[in-house]
């Protein structure tokens with residue numbers, strides 16, 4: 001699959017990585033804006049001395065400490081472990097989806113009802129790489145998956161402490177955490193223990209100029225570009241769909257409308273259900289949505305019940321750093337505007 005643009009974002013992130021590790025970087029943005037793809041592209045472009053550990057929590061039902069340890073580590077027997085470490089140190093293998101560990105050590109961690117030893121082990125491992133002249137980077141994708149796990153305290157806070165230690169205290173490892181969960185990023189943004197220790201990097205959908213450039217190169221007419229922008233905005237995943245559709249001779253407008261009808265239906269169903277279950281909240285939600293009748297984003301004040309409902313149902317996206325609330329994509333914006341007419345008394 002071809003990778004579009006993102007030069008600015010790639011350079012921004014590479015610049016952060018070139019500096020000595022200091023802050024934890026939280027990468028956030030609307031759903032499907034291309035956060036994961038971007039990070040993987042950045043990793044591809046890293047010079048040889050960097051070693052990336054990309055830990056993807058998506059797709060795993062990580063609800064307990066044991067499951068977290070399974071995702072965090074990959075176990076090896078003595079011989080394969082030695083080979084693995086040898087290859088890492090030679091700079092041959094510089095992309096990993098877990099921290100390599102000897103099986104018997106991992107089993108010990110598994111028995112103890114704690115995570116401190118496991119974190120200490122990761123720290124020692126990264127420190128060793130650092131001492132050998134390598135530059136480790138650790139990335140947690142879909143970090144919100146573990147937000148509710150408790151081990152004495154919430155695991156997420158233990159992890160934040162650990163991140164602060166790796167970056168700000170020891171300066172041995174860059175730490176990135178990716179999430180598309182707006183309420184989670186809002187919580188993190190206001191988290192006292194992260195003040196002055198973290199930064200927030202927004203990966204948004206493409207802007208109009210970029211969309212025009214991408215689609216022009218793919219042979220889209222001005223009219224087709226207008227339609228795609230109106231329905232899909234700069235959401236990479238939809239642009240990919242539009243390009244593929246055009247390639248096989250499908251009508252672009254038809255595709256846009258198909259997606260729109262589906263999304264409108266989904267949003268409408270959610271609202272009907274809410275109306276049945278909680279009329280008061282429903283009224284608040286529709287009132288809130290009226291803010292989008294003439295605007296495509298509104299200023300964020302606080303997380304009210306209705307806003308929380310709209311965010312949790314993936315209709316709206318909240319950007320705490322820029323204090324903005326907007327629909328997850330143009331499809332939602334169009335759906336909201338259309339549905340509001342339906343609900344007018």
Ligand SMILES: Nc1ncnc2c1ncn2[C@@H]1O[C@H](COP(=O)(O)OP(=O)(O)OP(=O)(O)O)[C@@H](O)[C@H]1O
Nearest residue numbers: 002003004030031032033034035036037180236237
């Ligand atoms: N720069 C890009 N060039 C081409 N396609 C892209 C690009 N960015 C994203 N995509 C496409 O959009 C899809 C979604 O992107 P990705 O999974 O990176 O988004 P995300 O922001 O991580 O999503 P989520 O919110 O679900 O975590 C990808 O599978 C890919 O097809």
Ligand SMILES: [Mg+2]
Nearest residue numbers: 035036037141
């Ligand atoms: Mg992702």
